[in-house]
Amino acid sequence: MATNTTKTGQPFDRDVLDSLLRRTGFYMPSFEIYGGEKGLFDYGPPLTALQSNFVDLWRKHFVLKEKMLEVDTTIITPEPVFVTSGHVAKFADFMSKDPKTGEIFRTDHLIKQVLAARLKADQDARGKTIEVEKPDEPQKKKKIKDVKIEKLDDAVAQEYNETLAKLDNYDGHGFNQLINKFQIKGPTSGADLDPPKPFNLMFQTYIGPSADKPNGYLRPETAQGQFLNFQKLLEFNKQKMPFASASIGKSFRNEISPRQGLLRVREFLVAEIEHYVDPEAGKKHDRFQLLKDTKLTLLNRHTQLAGSEKTEVMTVGDAVENKVIDNETLGYFIVRIQDFLLKLGIDHSKLRFRQHMANEMAHYAADCWDAELYGSYGWIECVGCADRSAYDLTVHMNKTGAPLVVRENLPEPRKFQEYQIDLNKKKLGPKFRKDAKAVESAVESLSQDLREKLSLELKNSGKITVDIPSVGNGKTELDKDLISIEQREVTQHVREYTPNVIEPSFGIGRILYHLLEHSFWTRQSAESSDEPSARNVLSIPPLIAPIKVLIVPLSNHADFKPFLRQLTSTLDDLDVANSIDDSSASIGKRYSRNDELGTPFGVTVDFQTVKDKTITLRERDSTKQVRASQEDICHAIEALVRGRETWEQVSKRLPEFTSQEVD
Incomplete structure (x- = not known):
């Protein structure tokens, strides 16, 4: 079972990480000097670079490796497209309103947080009033009103847990029954809530000056643009099947209560794949056999409906053979998703694939699995992998008469x-x-x-x-x-x-946030150090780290400058992102500042460099160093950031350098 601890076993503190990310410029609230707007954030230089590196790796892992056809379609979409696709009628979440305070909550989140709070209170102190996180505002802890909590009967506690396990399977009527059954009230007022109502998540807009009412939407996904271009893509692919299209771009969802930081936002970047298959071929995949022995951690729909969240580890081959996963192509992409997330640096113990239940299933899907990542907000969907059957192409063909076949x-x-x-x-x-x-x-x-x-x-x-x-x-x-x-x-x-479609869909912002949580830990400083007793570290893999190398001159001595110019020029030519910190702070402090930014390597130029042209290379997580010629160190850095070598391999072939970092 996943636990909310860092890679070193320390308790994870979201507030400390959030403070670090804001202080170091990873992100900031949009329009902050105007008071900000919920659910909208700007990325600073580190997170912008991290996202760019994510996209580059995603393209290599999927688009290039799978020979996909990448397209860039428009964000603004005419209304008839989403009427036909079913989004206007069905793309909605349920919301509950507190009539006394006017507060609006996403219904499933409210139920989940209240029941979880009661279970926690049962385990802890129990009492008339519980100190818990106010629903949808995890940064603000305050005492809120709730029904009086006595010690829960085992049967009641079990019912709470079972309800939480299958909460995604309820509709509006079911949510209302749960609210009445469990006496869930307005969190701050204690008032009865209005019945849950569906709220369409799409942003409406006007296309053209003559529109007297909204006649378009900002897209909530990139998929429809790909489907509408199917015939042209098939022609580009010389009529060969199967094939896949892919798109990376901004999407928009008017979230009901976007108060979970970077996880629930109204504007976000998505990467989506539409893999077209022949339904008569049984949705086979020609490379499935190469991956069939890969193990996956699965939470199937039957387990959830039984009120449990117990996962099962099995090979994808067994999962497809036993019809836990519907078909080979779906299973193939689930494995490829897992490989990608692990390559990014996601903690394997905090990754599971959860199958959608019947009522939760999107209106187009025949089967769907979410890659969920565990963090301080619990299990969060970050990648969806759906079998959309032939739904989209069929409805658009029926509406327009276009031969999407x-x-x-x-x-x-x-x-x-x-x-x-x-x-x-x-x-x-x-x-x-x-x-x-x-x-x-x-x-x-x-x-x-x-x-x-x-x-x-x-x-x-x-x-x-x-x-x-x-x-x-x-x-x-x-x-x-x-x-x-x-x-x-x-x-x-x-x-x-009409082809069937298997669709992997990546919420890039959510994955990046979990990568930051999974990468975060605290290093204890030496007792003699004048530094704080604990230093924060982001162990972002070299493959996607925003800055790969920090160059640190021992001082501002003039003899160091030619070496600094040569180093940066060489690394620039190798397309290795680097920066120089020639401030007056100690070497230890300069390295510590960049450990917080996730910079995996540091190079020190000192007086020994002037004598024999050797430099030291420091690795962020272990703080161990090697020393060699500038040429050897630069080649080692390139191999490390391209993933061709590991630090263990480099440290074995280059001479170790033992030196205490000067604080």
């Missing part, structure tokens, strides 16, 4: 029986006018099973009803004068099908 020439003709539809277009046009094309596309996309059923219905009653969400009330009636459905023998030379 694959046409495959068959090596030999195929003969088979199929139900075919004939439409009387002379009557269809006048009856449905502007919706005629949508009706035609929807009818032609009906599955064979449904066509068989509707043919019997048409024969018996003379009419059928077809679900077409974009037309009228969603139910479209067609009589035998407009449509006929008959079974015929077909000879097929070209197979036409």
